Amino acid sequence: MIKKVIKIILVLICMITIFTFSSDSSYESTKKSNKLIITFAEMFNRKELSKKDKARYVEKFVVVVRKGAHLSIYLVLGLLVASLLKEYNIIDKRMIIYGVLFCLLYACSDEIHQLFVPGRSGEILDVLIDTIGSFIGISLYYLIGRRRNEQEKAIR
Numbered sequence: 111m112i113k114k115v116i117k118i119i120l121v122l123i124c125m126i127t128i129f130t131f132s133s134d135s136s137y138e139s140t141k142k143s144n145k146l147i148i149t150f151a152e153m154f155n156r157k158e159l160s161k162k163d164k165a166r167y168v169e170k171f172v173v174v175v176r177k178g179a180h181l182s183i184y185l186v187l188g189l190l191v192a193s194l195l196k197e198y199n200i201i202d203k204r205m206i207i208y209g210v211l212f213c214l215l216y217a218c219s220d221e222i223h224q225l226f227v228p229g230r231s232g233e234i235l236d237v238l239i240d241t242i243g244s245f246i247g248i249s250l251y252y253l254i255g256r257r258r259n260e261q262e263k264a265i266r
Contacts, residue, residue, distance in 0.1 A: 113197055114194070114197045114198075117190065117193055117194040117197055118194060120190050120193075120194075121187070121190045121191055121194055124183070124186055124187045124190050125187065125216060127183065128183055128184075128187070128216075128220055129220065129223065131179075131183075132220050132223055132224050132227065132230070133223075133227060134227070134230075135227060135228045135229050135230070136227075136228065136229025136230050137229060139230070143168075143172055143175050143176055143179075144164075144168050144172070146175060147167055147168050147171045147172065147175055148164050148167060148168065151163075151164070151167040151171075177235075177236075177239055180236055180239045180240050180243060181239050181240075181242065181243035181246075182243065183243070184213060184217065184239075184240040184241070184242075184243030184244045184247070185243040185244065185246050185247040186247060187213055187216070187243075187244055187247065188209060188210070188213055188243065188244035188245065188246065188247025188248040188251070189247040189248070189250065189251050190247075191209045191212055191213060191244070191247075191248065192205055192209050192247065192248040192251035192252060193251060195208060195209055196251075196255070201252075201255065203252075205248065205251075205252050206245070206248050206249060206252055209244065209248040210241065210244055210245050210248060213240065213241060213244030213245075213248075214237070214240075214241045214244070216240075217236070217237045217240035217241055217244075218237055220240070221233060221234075221236055221237055
C-alpha cells in the first residue's frame with residue numbers, strides 16, 4: 111500500500127513540475143532556456159562567451175533544448191506512470207495503452223493551460239513530442255520488466 115502512495119505522489123510531483131514550467135510566461139520560459147544553453151556552451155568552451163557568441167548558441171540550440179525538455183520530462187512521467195500501473199497489476203500491453211493515453215491527455219491539458227499564460231501558446235507538435243516521450247518511458251519500463259521476468263523464469 112505504501113508503495114502505491116509513494117508512486118502516486120511521484121506521478122503528481124512530475125505533473126506539478128510540468129504545470130509549473132508551463133505556467134512561466136514566455137519571457138521567463140525563454141530566459142530559462144537561454145540560460146541553460148549559455149551555461150552549457152560556456153562549460154563546453156571553457157570560457158565566458160561574448161554576447162554575439164551567446165546569441166549564436168541560443169539561436170542554434172533553442173529548439174533542440176525546448177523540444178528536448180518536453181521529451182525528457184514526459185519520458186520521466188511515462189516511467190512513473192508505468193511504475194504506478196504495475197502496482198495495480200497492469201503489467202501486460204495494457205500498461206502501454208493506458209499509460210500513453212493518460213500522458214497524452216495530460217499533455218493536451220498542459221497545452222490548453224498554456225493558452226492562458228501570457229505570451230504562451232498551445233502547440234500540437236508539443237503534444238506529439240510529449241506523447242512520444244511518454245511512450246518511450248512506458249515502453250522502456252515495460253520491456254525491461256518483461257526481460258527481467260524472463261530472466262527470473264530461466265533461473266528457476
